[in-house]
Amino acid sequence: MVDPAAPILIFDSGVGGLSVLAEVRKLLPDAPVIYVADQAALPYGDKTEAEIAARVAGLLGRLAERYHPRLICIACNTASTIALGMVREVLETPIVGTVPAIKPAAEMTKTGVIGLLGTAATIRQAYVDNLEAEFASDKTLLRHAAPELVGAAELKLRGGTPDPAIFARAVEGLRAQAGGADIDTAVLACTHFPLLEDELGAAFGGKVNFVDGAQGIARRIAYLTQGQSFDRQQPDFAIVTGDKHDDPALLQAFEPYGIAKICSL
Incomplete structure (x- = not known):
């Protein structure tokens, strides 16, 4: 009991x-x-x-x-x-x-190209490699470490206004990779990042669907x-x-x- x-x-x-x-x-x-x-x-x-x-x-x-x-x-x-x-x-x-929501992202993408934003420690883990191999082996998964987004979320929830350049850099980190222009689905692989979905959506130009595990x-x-x-x-x-x-x-x-x-x- x-x-x-x-x-x-x-x-x-x-x-x-x-x-x-x-x-x-x-x-x-x-x-x-x-x-x-x-x-x-x-x-x-x-x-x-x-x-x-x-x-x-x-x-x-x-x-x-x-x-x-x-x-x-x-x-x-x-x-x-x-x-x-x-x-x-x-x-x-x-x-x-x-864990990063790679499985639902793989089911959602139409272009077959998925972006993943996380911390440096997360994106290098074998755990993420295994999720990619199991659920997105026929997709292209592009990863980018965006540690600035953590501080931006902390600032936003305390009533502050993060620098828009932070979001532009996070998006460019994905878009600049080979195939990045075709990203239509982005995995927010840090629980801080969904708190910034509006800002990230604006930086992506509204052309990307976001997925998180909450x-x-x-x-x-x-x-x-x-x-x-x-x-x-x-x-x-x-x-x-x-x-x-x-x-x-x-x-x-x-x-x-x-x-x-x-x-x-």
Whole structure:
């Protein structure tokens, strides 16, 4: 039996996982949620695999021991492609990861050319190679690391206006590759990036369909928790590592997603 008050824990390096939380809310509006943003280590994309694996496994171990979640969602492509297997080995809690949505993109494309925007750490993973081989072997998958988009999403959710040149550079990184002019579908392989879909759409000229994994992740969480009771005994809250837990702009970014307060870890 699962404690009805046991939360779903959604973990990301920053605010990107809010794109996943938004979809979870649609399917499970009564589920208690704890959102965790590892702001102290943001961004993950410029770190080594060993650094990411050690940090994610360590943090989730502490969080699972303290909050006893019914399920943990690693709402971060970089962390999932690197550390998902390790975390599943050491924790008994069900774990849902986030991986680039290459399969639905391959089913959607008409030109056969798919663009993939992610962090440097994500796009170099063998996990992505395997997804391409399994689901898009007859397509052309062009990858580009766009780390600036992470900071742009963080800025946007805090009420700032990112430099449009950031989006132009991300798009040019794909378009400039052989076959890039034929991209009609783009995989947003970082949970921060769907928060910038309007800006990226403008930079692409409105000629590209975007695909991300948030809806599929939410469906998986709903499936794994079906039949369970939910009892939200306190308002949902976020946990932020580092010294930004008292940032008013960050709380303002969380509030539309049902997060009432921010705590430090």
